Amino acid sequence: MCQAGWVRADARKNYDHLLEVARGIVAEHGADASLRDIARTAGVGLGTLYRHFPTREALLEALLRSSFAALTARAVDLAGTLPPGEALLSWTRECTRFTTTYHGVTQVMVAAIEEPDSALHASCVELRAAGARLLRRAQEAGDARDGMDGTDLFALIAGLAWLGDQAALADRAEHLFEVIAVPALRARPVVGETV
Amino acid sequence: MCQAGWVRADARKNYDHLLEVARGIVAEHGADASLRDIARTAGVGLGTLYRHFPTREALLEALLRSSFAALTARAVDLAGTLPPGEALLSWTRECTRFTTTYHGVTQVMVAAIEEPDSALHASCVELRAAGARLLRRAQEAGDARDGMDGTDLFALIAGLAWLGDQAALADRAEHLFEVIAVPALRARPVVGETV
DNA sequence: CGCGGAAGCGGAGCAGTGCTCAGCTTATTC
DNA sequence: GAATAAGCTGAGCACTGCTCCGCTTCCGCG
Numbered sequence: 001m002c003q004a005g006w007v008r009a010d011a012r013k014n015y016d017h018l019l020e021v022a023r024g025i026v027a028e029h030g031a032d033a034s035l036r037d038i039a040r041t042a043g044v045g046l047g048t049l050y051r052h053f054p055t056r057e058a059l060l061e062a063l064l065r066s067s068f069a070a071l072t073a074r075a076v077d078l079a080g081t082l083p084p085g086e087a088l089l090s091w092t093r094e095c096t097r098f099t100t101t102y103h104g105v106t107q108v109m110v111a112a113i114e115e116p117d118s119a120l121h122a123s124c125v126e127l128r129a130a131g132a133r134l135l136r137r138a139q140e141a142g143d144a145r146d147g148m149d150g151t152d153l154f155a156l157i158a159g160l161a162w163l164g165d166q167a168a169l170a171d172r173a174e175h176l177f178e179v180i181a182v183p184a185l186r187a188r189p190v191v192g193e194t195v
Numbered sequence: 196m197c198q199a200g201w202v203r204a205d206a207r208k209n210y211d212h213l214l215e216v217a218r219g220i221v222a223e224h225g226a227d228a229s230l231r232d233i234a235r236t237a238g239v240g241l242g243t244l245y246r247h248f249p250t251r252e253a254l255l256e257a258l259l260r261s262s263f264a265a266l267t268a269r270a271v272d273l274a275g276t277l278p279p280g281e282a283l284l285s286w287t288r289e290c291t292r293f294t295t296t297y298h299g300v301t302q303v304m305v306a307a308i309e310e311p312d313s314a315l316h317a318s319c320v321e322l323r324a325a326g327a328r329l330l331r332r333a334q335e336a337g338d339a340r341d342g343m344d345g346t347d348l349f350a351l352i353a354g355l356a357w358l359g360d361q362a363a364l365a366d367r368a369e370h371l372f373e374v375i376a377v378p379a380l381r382a383r384p385v386v387g388e389t390v
Numbered sequence: 391c392g393c394g395g396a397a398g399c400g401g402a403g404c405a406g407t408g409c410t411c412a413g414c415t416t417a418t419t420c
Numbered sequence: 421g422a423a424t425a426a427g428c429t430g431a432g433c434a435c436t437g438c439t440c441c442g443c444t445t446c447c448g449c450g
Binding site: 008009010011034035036046047050056 | 406407408409410411416417418
């Protein structure tokens with residue numbers, strides 16, 4: 001929400017205003033919204049936007065930072081209040097639901113997780129680690145299948161989030177979650193369960 | 196591979212040559228390759244490309260037509276040679292594997308399936324129907340869970356294909372298939388299976 | 391063979407994109 | 421109030437998809 005070090009008052013005002021405007025435009029047009037559009041709407045030169053957010057990912061990172069932190073914290077919360085298997089499943093569900101905030105954000109996150117220079121890299125790695133802890137806990141309790149690690153869980157969430165982002169399949173998102181995530185995560189499925 | 200009705204010899208030559216060039220460039224740069232690049236490489240004006248392929252999807256459709264037909268036929272093949280559950284699983288695997296041919300093609304297919312005007316619409320619907328038949332057969336044999344229909348299977352395949360298309364997760368494609376698809380499709384999973 | 395018309399072709403042009411950078415403005419300090 | 425460093429602007433470049441009109445070429449017919 002703020003910048004490191006000292007900044008001129010006008011610069012900070014522009015930064016905050018840009019972020020506010022970007023939030024609306026990215027919510028409407030998705031992660032590949034026009035940067036020119038954002039700058040223009042904010043009443044600011046294009047160069048100013050690039051000064052504060054040198055890459056598109058830097059802008060997205062600023063936009064998503066608090067949500068990522070909230071999801072990471074949520075993982076700890078759930079681990080403390082729900083049985084291992086349910087905590088894992090709930091958190092997975094919340095993650096996929098979150099991505100509906102901004103179209104196309106899943107793709108960016110997946111790209112960022114193996115690109116250490118990306119501004120989003122750290123947040124994504126942290127998110128994966130939070131999921132990995134929930135997963136391990138569930139595995140140790142025998143509530144999740146073995147043979148999966150944090151990256152697999154990340155991929156599972158990403159795949160589901162991506163499906164929920166596709167207009168043609170979005171209205172089935174809930175059902176797809178049951179079909180794909182539940183059996184993938186459960187170690188002891190009910191024989192013949194039909195959802 | 197050819198056009199309907201009568202066409203001038205030079206037009207047909209351009210059509211075929213464009214398709215050949217496009218195949219290479221799309222294989223290299225993905226489904227959103229530069230059309231100008233394709234036209235230039237083919238030694239043809241941009242207008243000529245648009246004359247033969249009025250939309251990007253029309254071009255992709257021409258590129259994918261035979262593969263789609265092959266996959267549809269393959270579904271029939273598998274239904275005739277494998278037990279229902281295995282046929283379904285094998286076909287699903289082949290579908291996801293196919294999409295690695297061209298980056299980004301999954302996204303286009305998913306978009307096309309609910310856009311009747313898309314040049315790819317018919318092919319995608321046909322593919323979904325072929326999958327639906329395999330799925331129903333497996334369900335009737337008790338080898339696949341109930342509560343899934345053709346669109347769910349299509350989504351499952353699309354999700355897996357998309358994951359396989361992401362550089363960060365591609366090298367786990369096989370494992371992800373086991374984690375996501377197998378438990379989603381099996382009606383009678385082995386308790387505690389660990390892959 | 392030559393000719394006319396229709397089909398096909400080319401690429402400049404428009405509006406949009408991401409991104410850079412030289413020159414100007416302004417906030418802050420002394 | 422002046423000096424200075426930080427910040428701001430938007431024209432400009434290279435690219436994108438897509439259109440459209442003037443030109444070329446092919447093909448059937450006489």
